[in-house]
Each structure stands twice: as C-alpha cells, then as structure tokens.
Amino acid sequence: MEKQIEAVVSAPSIALEKSIEATRKLGKDASELTRLKKAHSFWTSLGPGLITGAADDDPSGIATYSQTGAQYGFQLLWLAGFTFPLMAFVQEMCARIGLTTGRGLAGNIRINYPKGVLYTCALLLFVANTLNIGADIGAMAKATQLLDPHLHFGLLVAGFTFFCLFLQIFTPYEQYAKYLKYLVLVLFSYVATAFIAHIDFKELFFHTFVPSLTLSKEQLFLITGILGTTISPYLFFWQTSHEVEEEILHGKTSIRLREGTTNQEVKKMRVDVWTGMFVSNAVMYFIIATCAAVLFTNGIHTIHTAADAAAALKPLAGDYAFLLFALGIIGMGLLAVPVLAGSAAYTAAESFKWKSGLYRKLHQARAFYGVIIFSMIIGMVINFFGIDPIKMLIYSAVVNGLVAPLILFLIVQMTSNPRVVKDRVNHPFVAALGWYVTGLMTICGIATIISFVL
Numbered sequence: 001m002e003k004q005i006e007a008v009v010s011a012p013s014i015a016l017e018k019s020i021e022a023t024r025k026l027g028k029d030a031s032e033l034t035r036l037k038k039a040h041s042f043w044t045s046l047g048p049g050l051i052t053g054a055a056d057d058d059p060s061g062i063a064t065y066s067q068t069g070a071q072y073g074f075q076l077l078w079l080a081g082f083t084f085p086l087m088a089f090v091q092e093m094c095a096r097i098g099l100t101t102g103r104g105l106a107g108n109i110r111i112n113y114p115k116g117v118l119y120t121c122a123l124l125l126f127v128a129n130t131l132n133i134g135a136d137i138g139a140m141a142k143a144t145q146l147l148d149p150h151l152h153f154g155l156l157v158a159g160f161t162f163f164c165l166f167l168q169i170f171t172p173y174e175q176y177a178k179y180l181k182y183l184v185l186v187l188f189s190y191v192a193t194a195f196i197a198h199i200d201f202k203e204l205f206f207h208t209f210v211p212s213l214t215l216s217k218e219q220l221f222l223i224t225g226i227l228g229t230t231i232s233p234y235l236f237f238w239q240t241s242h243e244v245e246e247e248i249l250h251g252k253t254s255i256r257l258r259e260g261t262t263n264q265e266v267k268k269m270r271v272d273v274w275t276g277m278f279v280s281n282a283v284m285y286f287i288i289a290t291c292a293a294v295l296f297t298n299g300i301h302t303i304h305t306a307a308d309a310a311a312a313l314k315p316l317a318g319d320y321a322f323l324l325f326a327l328g329i330i331g332m333g334l335l336a337v338p339v340l341a342g343s344a345a346y347t348a349a350e351s352f353k354w355k356s357g358l359y360r361k362l363h364q365a366r367a368f369y370g371v372i373i374f375s376m377i378i379g380m381v382i383n384f385f386g387i388d389p390i391k392m393l394i395y396s397a398v399v400n401g402l403v404a405p406l407i408l409f410l411i412v413q414m415t416s417n418p419r420v421v422k423d424r425v426n427h428p429f430v431a432a433l434g435w436y437v438t439g440l441m442t443i444c445g446i447a448t449i450i451s452f453v454l
Contacts, residue, residue, distance in 0.1 A: 033117035057283045058336035059139035059329050060132055060400075061229040063393035065310045066286050068222055069291025071301050072214075074207040076223070077292070080285035081208065083230045086437045088277040089430055090408065093415040095269045096238045098243030100421040100451040102258025105240040109410055110421060121410070122351045124403045126375065128396070129234050129344040133379030135396040136340070137161055137331045138389030143329035146322040154384065161380040163336045169362055169369055189324050190286045194314040197293040204289060217451040224448045225394050227441055228401025230284065234343040236407055241346050243269070260422065287312075303390055337376075345371040398448065405442040412438060 068076050094105060101108055109118045141156035161164045213219065244258065252258040294312040295303075303309050310325035348371045356368040381390070398405035412434035414420045426434065 012261040059136045060393045064225045064397045065287040066291045070295040073292040073296040077207040084281040091168045094239040098240040099261040102255040105237045106347040128403045129340045130375045132396040134382035135392040138383045140333040142389045143326040157383045159339045194290045199293045223379045224401040224444045225397035229397035233398045237343045402445045408438040
C-alpha cells in the first residue's frame with residue numbers, strides 16, 4: 001500500500017521539483033522560489049487523506065450527485081458544504097485510530113468488541129462493497145458503450161472484471177495508478193462547465209448556504225444515497241489502514257513501534273485529511289451545480305442512461321462530452337474498484353488474522369486475494385440480473401448509507417475511549433459531532449426503509 005501512496009503523490013511532486021530547479025536556473029526572485037518550495041512541501045505532505053478523498057468520487061458518487069442536480073436543480077446544493085466538515089471529522093477519527101493503535105479498523109474492532117460485532121461489520125462491508133463494485137463495473141461498461149454502442153454489455157462487464165483482477169493480482173498497483181489517476185482530472189470538466197453554462201448565480205448562492213428540503217420519498221432516498229456515497233463505510237476502513245501502511249513505510253514494522261503518535265504527526269494528518277475531503281466535496285458541489293444548470297433547466301429530471309449524465313458536459317465538450325464522461329467513469333472505476341475490493345479484503349484479513357497486502361504475491365496471501373476475487377466475481381454477476389447500471393449506482397450509495405451508522409457508532413466510541421486511543425481522545429465538540437452524524441444517518445436510513453415499506 002505504501003507504493004500506492006507514492007504513486008499518487010510522486011508525479012506532481014516531480015513537476016514541482018523541476019519548477020524549483022528551473023526557477024533557480026533563471027535566477028528569479030527568492031519569493032517565487034519560496035512559494036514553489038512551500039507548494040512542493042505541501043504536496044509531499046499529502047497521502048492517505050488525499051487518496052481517500054479522491055476514491056470517494058467513484059462512479060457511484062458521480063451518478064448520485066448527477067441525479068441530485070438533474071432531479072432537484074440547485075435545491076440540495078447546500079449538502080456539499082454540509083457534508084464536508086462531517087466527512088472530514090469522521091475520516092480524522094479513523095486516521096487517529098490507525099495512528100495511535102498501529103492497527104486497522106477491523107483489528108481494533110476485533111480487540112475491543114465481541115466477535116459477533118466484528119463479523120457483522122465485516123459482512124455488511126463485504127455486501128456494500130460488492131454491490132458497489134458491481135455498480136462501478138456496470139457503469140464502466142455503459143460508459144464504454146457511449147463510444148461504441150455496438151459493443152456487447154456482458155462482454156464489457158466481464159472484460160473490465162478480469163482486467164481489474166489481473167491488475168490487482170499480477171501488476172503492482174503503482175505501475176498503472178500513476179497513469180490512470182490523471183483520468184480523474186476529467187471530473188474537473190464539471191467545474192469548468194459550471195462557469196460556461198448559463199447559471200442563475202443568485203439561485204446558486206442562495207441554495208449553497210440556505211438549506212431546503214421537500215422530504216418526499218424520492219428526495220429522502222436520494223439524501224440517504226448522498227450521505228452514503230460521501231460518508232462511506234469502505235472509506236473508514238481504507239483511511240485507517242492507509243495510516244498504518246504509511247507508518248510501515250517509515251520503518252515502523254511492528255505494532256509496538258506504531259503505537260502512539262506525536263503532535264506533529266497528528267497535525268500533518270489533519271492537513272492531509274481535510275485537504276482530501278475538501279477536494280471530494282468540491283467535485284460533488286460542481287457536479288450537482290452543472291447537472292442542475294444543464295439538465296434540470298432543460299427538462300431532464302431523471303438520469304436513465306449514461307448518455308443523460310454525459311449530457312451535462314456538452315456546454316464544454318460538445319460532441320466530445322461522451323468521450324470525457326467515458327474517460328472519467330472508466331478512470332475512476334479502475335481506481336475505485338481496487339479500493340473497494342481491497343478494503344473488504346483487508347477487513348477480512350484483520351478479522352481472521354490472515355496475511356494481507358497487495359504488495360504480496362498470490363501464493364503468499366491466498367485468503368486475502370480470495371476475498372478480492374470472490375467479491376469481484378459476485379460484482380460481475382450482479383450485472384447480469386437486468387438491473388439498470390445507473391440505478392444500481394444510486395442503490396449502492398443508499399446501501400452504504402444504511403450500513404454506515406453501525407460502524408460510525410463503533411468509531412465514535414473507540415475514539416472517545418482513552419483505553420483505545422490513549423491521550424488522543426475526541427474533543428467534546430468532535431465527539432458530539434460524531435454522534436450527530438451517526439444519529440443523522442440512522443434516522444435517514446430508518447426513514448428511507450419505512451417510506452418504501454409503507
């Protein structure tokens with residue numbers, strides 16, 4: 001995993017180093033050189049938080065945010081600012097667990113709670129992640145069909161599944177992640193399009209800061225999906241494991257060496273986490289705004305196909321909108337699927353004390369890779385049940401929203417317990433906010449279930 005972190009941060013870091021060197025050669029003023037050095041230092045300080053934030057904008061998130069803008073216009077735009085601090089504080093709690101205990105989230109649940117709680121969390125995460133994997137693979141296939149409608153959906157689904165498996169098992173992640181991650185930049189097309197499209201800025205700013213709800217069954221379902229795809233269970237486990245892997249990268253190869261943390265490490269972690277969560281929620285904001293301006297105002301209130309979602313990019317890309325959308329979905333899918341499958345595998349490995357790690361060969365961690373393969377195959381099969389891929393993306397977000405409260409309850413409890421995190425317990429305000437998020441997602445989940453039962 002440490003190689004993954006290096007891959008994600010290395011390219012921009014090298015570019016900044018070259019800029020610094022060029023500035024020296026040109027003899028430019030010291031202030032410009034200082035600014036470049038600060039930018040380089042800031043970029044290299046980012047790691048697990050930035051990666052987690054980027055992984056949050058997977059195809060499921062893109063579909064949910066797009067549907068939000070198309071169906072309700074700017075009305076729910078305020079949710080981007082609302083979820084940002086909630087998401088950041090939750091991910092900071094997860095990071096603190098990893099830094100202070102030297103273990104992943106599942107490892108801490110195993111030590112501090114009955115086995116039944118651990119196995120329930122592991123099972124729920126596996127189910128949510130597998131559904132999410134299936135939805136992402138289906139979205140990648142549908143996005144590819146935008147480029148060539150004659151391509152067979154089933155063959156594309158199988159192709160992406162086995163391609164992702166091959167990369168995860170036989171190819172070091174950093175060899176392809178450092179190239180595919182640039183496809184994530186396609187998502188910023190929504191940022192550019194938001195400024196090109198004819199937006200009523202008065203309405204935009206109003207709904208950015210003033211909450212508005214209709215509380216219909218459909219809106220409640222979508223809000224649960226937004227919370228689920230933004231404050232996602234797999235990100236909790238991924239963040240904690242990443243912090244542990246980061247410490248291993250710096251030579252802390254035993255739990256004894258990893259236990260405890262310094263004020264400097266906590267400060268660095270907070271900058272990293274809040275930066276990553278800001279990027280994630282900024283992308284969410286502009287996707288909703290762009291789809292509201294382009295789709296909602298033109299009478300497209302339901303996204304039935306990938307083509308409907310891609311249409312939001314037409315003001316910027318014109319006939320190339322489908323290409324941009326396809327590249328973004330495929331790139332994010334290829335990056336997100338290993339995160340989803342990997343977080344489920346790491347959770348199972350910590351639960352049963354298996355050898356784990358994507359840096360290991362298949363024969364060195366058969367059970368770990370077995371979970372990845374099993375999850376991927378089930379995700380692939382889901383696509384052959386005739387479920388619409390766009391709807392499945394939104395359904396997977398809602399499932400995450402239903403699973404998250406249970407795991408959040410454990411996270412807030414552990415980070416408030418000095419026996420677990422020593423002197424790094426939650427500030428009373430942070431603890432209150434953690435319980436608020438847990439309660440909010442619980443109420444939304446229960447209300448969503450009741451609204452569909454009645």
